[in-house]
Amino acid sequence: MSAPRSPLKRWLWNLRAGRIQKTMAATAAMSGLPLGLEMYLEHYKGSFGDIWMWSPIITSPLVSAAGVAGMRSRTAARTVLPAAGALYALNGLIGTYTHLRGVVRKPGGLSEPTYNLVMGPPLLAPGSLILVGAIALLGAIAQRER
Secondary structure, three states, rough: OOOOOOOHHHHHHHHOOOHHHHHHHHHHHHHHHHHHHHHHHHHHOOOOOOOHHHHHHHHHHHHHHHHHHHHOOHHHHHHHHHHHHHHHHHHHHHHHHHHHHHHHOOHHHHHHHHEEEEEOOOOOOOHHHHHHHHHHHHHHEEEEOO
16 A cells, blocks of 8 residues: 555554654654753743753754754664653753752742742753653654655
8 A cells, every 4th residue: 555645644644654753853853942942041040050950951952953863864863863862851850850959949848839839940841851852762763754
């Protein structure tokens, strides 16, 4: 059976067959830079008070570049993309820890959750890095579109 000619039908055909490597690479590529900009603006508000605040800013362009490379090359999708994705997900795990630590260090710590969870660093924000990193890692094992 040959692939459909319509781009949308072809994408759905590939998706149903488990061939989504380029799509996952494109998702990682398109997610890295906007997330990096958002993190830069938020960490700028925090005056980059912790050296770890620079880590996701630096790795965001890396995951985007790896995503572009993974879209163009099967080899890059199996080597560079998962390496950048793992690094990005690791940044998300570190961010989750440092954000939780930031909430706990606020006056009252976790005994004042209604204030400190709102005014402290966002606990769920680093999860977006974990998610994009996971997409990049899964892209490495997915089959390539036809």
